Amino acid sequence: MISVDKLKKCDFKIVFVYEDESINTNRNLNDLPEKVNKVFYKKYKTSIPFIEEGGVSLLYVGLGEKSKFSFNKIKDIVAYSIKQIKKYEVEDIAIDISMFLKEYDVRCITEVVLGINLGLYELKNYKTSKKQEKYNIFIQGYEGYNEEKIVEEIRLGTNISDGVMLARDLVNTPANMLTPIIMAETIASIHEDTAVDVEVFDENYIKDIGMEAFYTVGKSSGNPPRLIVLRYLADPSSKDITALVGKGVTCDTGGYCLKPSNSMEGIKGDMAGGAAVAGAIYSLAKNNVKANVVGVIPASENRISRESFIPGDVIGSMSGKTIEVLNTDAEGRLILADAVTYAIQKEGASKIIDIATLTGSVGNALGFSTAGVLTNNDKFFKEFKEAYNKSGEQYWRFPICDEHRDMIKSNIADIKNMGKSYCGTITAGLFIEEFVENMPWIHLDIAGTAWVDTPLYEYQSKGATGAGLTSMYYLFLEKE
Structure with missing residues (x-):
């Protein structure tokens, strides 16, 4: 719980200090004690x-x-501070934010709050005896x-x-506890107290409207697929509607193109794109951001x-x-193709952002701190770039050339996967662009950034990161 109290005496108080300035210069207080200096x-x-x-x-x-300090470091340093304080097993903690207010005004508070809450977040566990910590x-x-x-x-x-922690919780949940049906029920429940209209469609509807690519993937399981639609209008x-289309594969074995054994541990997290969409729309609605957004999550x-x-x-x-199917472990693009079509034809979307843990290649190219972007519209990308610069996330735009499109041409079908x-x-x-x-x-490939075993930043913990969520949120906030 975060609150304000100028005079509250706490177990510990966090005080921030620049390397090249005394505490007296920054906070109008006494210099650091000589022993500390x-x-x-x-x-x-x-x-x-x-x-x-x-x-x-x-x-x-x-x-x-x-x-060398910047606005985008606030979240990281606050999370670091919180993690240090946790070592002392205290409950009441004061944080002096005067240093940040002086440099960045009240806009710094969002970063402070993100640093606090994400610094406290830990991977969900299912042990029978758990220590409950309260701060x-x-x-x-x-x-x-x-x-x-x-x-x-x-x-x-x-x-x-x-919203970020909601997304992390979804991704961190074991696949047996988050089937497509449970994922749909969970997302609907989360949005009950928001202005979001959530509608969930079953496998019969998916077949009836011709979502064959989506259903082809989903029918492989005894846990049937669900199409989750979130409308925040x-x-x-404005007549413009932006669709956020998130991959929602809750268990991805790779199908008959079976994943190698050393990749099996992560097969529960292949719905991080869908989780980011659900979390972003939740945050937009709770903060009453003026925007028209439809989330489409094909869960299977x-x-x-x-x-x-x-x-074959x-x-x-x-x-x-x-x-033409050449690889059953390239299933994400199949379900996203139909979800994009649905967003345009059924929900009237005029812009599309799809987000997915789509390829291992993006991690090989960019590592685990930077996600990949493809786009067909420079203006739209410029708006998104402004948003991710504010969020502090990192993205890299990939080139699109004719020879790349030639690579997915099929001799026997319109396209191959x-x-x-x-x-x-x-x-x-580019497969998704075809639809x-x-x-x-804009296409966001977060396969390298959606999960960390060893956190890169202090506001991360082992497990899901909530990648993509804050950048999508700021995209709409900046347009208000």
């Missing part, structure tokens, strides 16, 4: 606890050189600012972090059975195009 050099992400006379416990946290966080150091404004900014930031002055499993599709099959799609042994991220994205009907489109 001798051993604490205030480098970025370093800290030292200190108990002052009178029993006040402080945690001094270094920000490094002032010229009360008090924001301090906002003298000269309207307290009601500070409280409102905390509320807005909390709703964003709640909060801007009646990709298993092996007598009903499964196999390499030719299948149809909702668009009418035929698809696999290209060459190279350019895999590009050809996977966007010339609408402005």
Whole structure:
């Protein structure tokens, strides 16, 4: 719980210090105690606890050189601070944000709140005995600012972090506890107290409207597929509707193109794109952002059975195009193709963003800190770039050339679901582009960034990251 209280005496108080400035310069308080100065050099992400006379416990946290610190580091340093405090098993924690307010005004509070909540987040576990930890966080150091404004900014930031944690929880859930049906029920339940209209369609509807590519994947499992549609239409002055289309494969064995054994541990997380869509729309709705957004999540499993599709099959799609299947582990693009068509034909989408853990190639190319982007519209990408720069996420735009499109041409169908042994991220994205009907489109491949075994940033924990969510949120917030 995060609240404001200028005078609250807590178990610990976090104080931030620049490397090249004394605490007196920044906070109009006494210099760092001499004993601390001798051993604490205030480098970025370093800290030292200190108990002052009178029993006040402080945690001094270094920000490094002032010229090298930036807005996008606030979330990381706050999360670092929270993780350090957790070592001392305290409940009441004060955070002095005067340093950030001085440099960045109240817009810093969202980053502070994200740092606190994501720093406290841990991978869900299912042990029979669990230690329940409770923390009360008090924001301090906002003298000269309207307290009601500070409280409102905390509320807005909390709703964003709640969306991220919602997405993380979904991805971290074991596949036997998150079938397509359970995923649909969970997302519907989460949005009950929002202005989002959630509609869930079963396998019969999926077949009836011709989503053959989606159903072909989903019929391989005894857990039938579900089409989850979230409508957040909060801007009646605009006819534009942006569709967020998220891959929702809750269990991906690879089908008959079975994944190698060392990849099996991660097969529950192939619905991170769908989770990001659900979380982003939740945050947009809770913060009453003026936007028209429709989320489309094709939720299915990709298993092996007598009903499964196999390499060499030719299948149809909702668009009418035929698809030659060369790899059953390239199933994500199949379900996304139909979901994109659905968004355009049934929901009236005028712009498309699809997000998916689509290819291992993107991780090979960009590692685990940067996601891949393909787009057919420079203006749309510019807007998205502004959003991800604000969120602090990292993306890299891939080129699109005619020779890349040639790689997915089929001799026996309109398109094939696999290209060459190279350019895999590009050809996977271009497969989806074939179904966007010339609408402005952005494709986000988060296969490298959706999950971390060893966190790269302090606001991450082992497991799901919620990749893509904050960038999509800021895309709509900036348009208000």
